Amino acid sequence: MKDTGMKxxxxxxxxxxxxxxxxxxxxSVSAAGPWNYLRQLPAADSGVKITLPSALFIDAVAQxxxxxxxxxxxxxxxxxxxxxxxxxxAGGELKTPLSMARTSTGVLWVVNRGDNKLLYINPRQQKxxxxxxxxxxxTVIRPAKxxxxxxxxxxxxxxxxxxxxxxxxxxxxxxxxxxxxxxRGFVDFKLKGHDIWALDGLARKIYRFGDGxxxxxxxxxxxxxxxxALEVDTAGQFYVLDRHAGTVEVFGPQGEKRxxxxxxxKRHGQLWYPKDLLFDWDQRLCIVDEGNVxxxxxTR
Amino acid sequence: xxxxxxxxxxxxLSVVLLLPVAAMAVNxxxxxxxxxxxxxxxxxxxxxxxxxxxxxxxxxxxxxxxxRQEKDLCLECHEQVAETVRSKPFLHAPVRDGLCSSCHSPHxxxxxxxxxxxxxxxxFECHEGTRKKYQVSHPPFSRGQCNACHAAHGGDDNRxxxxxxxxxxxxxxxxxxxxxxxxxGRDLTSMDCLACHNPHxxxxxxxxxxxxxxxxxxxxCQVCHGGDLGIDSCLQCHADVLSSFNYAHNHLGIAxxxxxxxxxxxxxxxxxxxxxxxxxxxxxxxxxxxxxAQREKNLYKHSGWNSCSDCHNLHGTNGPAMLKQGENVxxxxxxxxxxxxxxxxxxxxxxxxxQPMDCLTCHNxxxxxxxxxxxxxxxxxGLCVQCHQSY
Numbered sequence: 001m002k003d004t005g006m007k008x009x010x011x012x013x014x015x016x017x018x019x020x021x022x023x024x025x026x027x028s029v030s031a032a033g034p035w036n037y038l039r040q041l042p043a044a045d046s047g048v049k050i051t052l053p054s055a056l057f058i059d060a061v062a063q064x065x066x067x068x069x070x071x072x073x074x075x076x077x078x079x080x081x082x083x084x085x086x087x088x089x090a091g092g093e094l095k096t097p098l099s100m101a102r103t104s105t106g107v108l109w110v111v112n113r114g115d116n117k118l119l120y121i122n123p124r125q126q127k128x129x130x131x132x133x134x135x136x137x138x139t140v141i142r143p144a145k146x147x148x149x150x151x152x153x154x155x156x157x158x159x160x161x162x163x164x165x166x167x168x169x170x171x172x173x174x175x176x177x178x179x180x181x182x183x184r185g186f187v188d189f190k191l192k193g194h195d196i197w198a199l200d201g202l203a204r205k206i207y208r209f210g211d212g213x214x215x216x217x218x219x220x221x222x223x224x225x226x227x228x229a230l231e232v233d234t235a236g237q238f239y240v241l242d243r244h245a246g247t248v249e250v251f252g253p254q255g256e257k258r259x260x261x262x263x264x265x266k267r268h269g270q271l272w273y274p275k276d277l278l279f280d281w282d283q284r285l286c287i288v289d290e291g292n293v294x295x296x297x298x299t300r
Numbered sequence: 301x302x303x304x305x306x307x308x309x310x311x312x313l314s315v316v317l318l319l320p321v322a323a324m325a326v327n328x329x330x331x332x333x334x335x336x337x338x339x340x341x342x343x344x345x346x347x348x349x350x351x352x353x354x355x356x357x358x359x360x361x362x363x364x365x366x367x368r369q370e371k372d373l374c375l376e377c378h379e380q381v382a383e384t385v386r387s388k389p390f391l392h393a394p395v396r397d398g399l400c401s402s403c404h405s406p407h408x409x410x411x412x413x414x415x416x417x418x419x420x421x422x423x424f425e426c427h428e429g430t431r432k433k434y435q436v437s438h439p440p441f442s443r444g445q446c447n448a449c450h451a452a453h454g455g456d457d458n459r460x461x462x463x464x465x466x467x468x469x470x471x472x473x474x475x476x477x478x479x480x481x482x483x484x485g486r487d488l489t490s491m492d493c494l495a496c497h498n499p500h501x502x503x504x505x506x507x508x509x510x511x512x513x514x515x516x517x518x519x520x521c522q523v524c525h526g527g528d529l530g531i532d533s534c535l536q537c538h539a540d541v542l543s544s545f546n547y548a549h550n551h552l553g554i555a556x557x558x559x560x561x562x563x564x565x566x567x568x569x570x571x572x573x574x575x576x577x578x579x580x581x582x583x584x585x586x587x588x589x590x591x592x593a594q595r596e597k598n599l600y601k602h603s604g605w606n607s608c609s610d611c612h613n614l615h616g617t618n619g620p621a622m623l624k625q626g627e628n629v630x631x632x633x634x635x636x637x638x639x640x641x642x643x644x645x646x647x648x649x650x651x652x653x654x655q656p657m658d659c660l661t662c663h664n665x666x667x668x669x670x671x672x673x674x675x676x677x678x679x680x681x682g683l684c685v686q687c688h689q690s691y
Contacts, residue, residue: 183556225590236356266652273620
């Protein structure tokens with residue numbers, strides 16, 4: 001009798017363990033479901049005008065999106081539901097802005113292609129300053145992208161040498177991240193914790209940098225037409241935006257192709273000369289679609 | 301006795317079996333003038349009177365009563381060409397399209413390899429722009445021996461060169477001490493001769509390309525080579541050019557740590573102003589191979605598609621694809637079309653993305669398409685219904 005009771009208890013335990021395993025497996029499967037269109041920024045009927053979206057900045061703490069509009073020289077902010085908040089042109093000082101980052105203190109760094117300067121904007125103090133950082137040898141840096149890490153440290157992609165640079169508070173180069181002998185120049189980078197992930201578009205390679213100047217990982221990609229932007233998800237998969245194909249190509253951590261989605265076109269779910277992609281605070285995929293003049297937000 | 305009988309039976313059987321074949325060859329020439337099938341070089345099946353190895357005598361799905369499509373038929377026997385088609389990344393357009401008879405006469409010819417005309421005459425028929433007179437011509441070019449350097453069917457290079465880099469040239473030219481001295485003692489085998497020398501002809505014996513960079517012409521190498529060869533070596537004289545890259549899209553960041561200018565411009569000589577090659581597409585192809593590959597697959601292409609700078613501003617613009625005049629790029633040549641075309645601009649909003657329509661909404665003049673006028677869909681219906689769903 002006692003044995004039978006023990007057996008029943010054991011069977012029940014095994015049943016629950018199996019149940020938990022199956023449910024967790026189902027959960028992970030559903031989490032990896034297909035990407036679906038959620039909304040676009042700005043909404044089609046919002047009346048908000050942008051002409052050349054070049055980048056997106058996501059404020060994960062305040063849950064806001066900032067669209068960088070190179071065409072009209074403005075930064076346009078939206079709340080978490082895509083509702084238009086404000087358009088800001090820094091008193092007309094933004095000339096073909098290409099990229100922006102915001103520190104935890106509310107300071108904005110903007111890449112201004114019109115004069116190739118790095119703009120420091122303090123909205124509270126209504127202050128805009130133009131900076132021209134340079135290398136120790138005096139070579140002028142030509143900023144293309146900018147990012148700020150959790151410690152408010154400034155990172156800039158220099159189009160002139162294709163390198164990612166970490167600048168100190170005086171905008172001096174303290175770190176220089178560059179690729180191997182076949183290096184053609186980075187076109188995008190993302191900061192993830194202590195790591196920098198960078199995409200060499202023409203050489204079709206992804207690099208990971210840690211604390212040192214030297215790359216710690218280098219991954220070759222195949223089957224891409226014209227890669228322009230990179231994201232890394234929480235599972236370590238790479239999302240590469242192919243500008244000419246209009247697709248998002250997904251690769252495993254070793255660079256093995258997993259799948260691709262979207263395609264070239266003008267409807268929702270299609271891309272026309274896309275420029276940038278990144279995940280928001282809820283791991284929704286946001287794609288800056290220059291040709292269709294919108295930012296598409298996709299969810300699972 | 302038995303052996304004799306068996307021999308007779310075998311002879312009779314052979315006659316019965318072979319007679320129709322011989323008769324068929326004879327039959328063909330009853331109607332088809334045999335004189336047209338004669339020449340210095342005769343295709344082996346014709347010489348054997350074996351018309352039926354290529355043609356069906358009664359009916360066929362294919363023109364000229366061929367047994368199969370032209371390319372399939374030819375490649376069945378011509379295995380070396382078949383291997384080229386399978387393995388080479390760049391194919392001569394007629395080979396890619398399976399039009400063997402555009403160059404070869406299938407029955408007989410006065411030319412080697414059954415060519416319809418002499419090599420030079422044949423090539424210049426399509427490559428008219430290449431037929432030029434130079435003060436000094438490269439002998440194979442002046443003799444019309446295009447096939448001395450070019451592989452007629454396919455190759456590893458988009459110019460269909462038989463060999464890469466200097467290997468092609470050193471197949472005929474010796475690496476002499478004089479040649480090495482003229483090239484400042486550099487390792488000639490690692491150099492790309494065609495970057496500076498025009499393999500067809502030039503103004504002088506060296507066949508240097510026609511436009512020289514002033515410091516090179518003056519032999520004043522130190523102007524550029526005196527210090528670091530980075531972009532600053534160019535900007536010291538061409539500083540004003542830098543502002544032409546101050547656009548959202550530009551070509552400055554294409555060379556990593558190296559000098560981006562020399563990715564496109566030859567710092568010594570070129571075929572045209574700006575020290576660029578005559579065939580500018582050759583430069584663009586290095587980075588935009590996908591665009592060229594797509595274009596080659598498509599049936600309808602914009603004329604002059606290899607002359608990229610006609611439509612693109614090669615230093616930079618703000619709009620996608622670095623088009624001259626942005627969405628109005630087509631006005632450069634087709635301004636009159638505005639008078640009778642579909643409404644464009646703010647009066648015609650594309651319902652798919654709420655953006656104003658332009659010529660490129662319907663025409664893919666970049667990579668071309670499989671529809672007439674390189675439309676993005678069938679002009680009869682498929683294209684229009686994308687916006688006019690009740691059409």
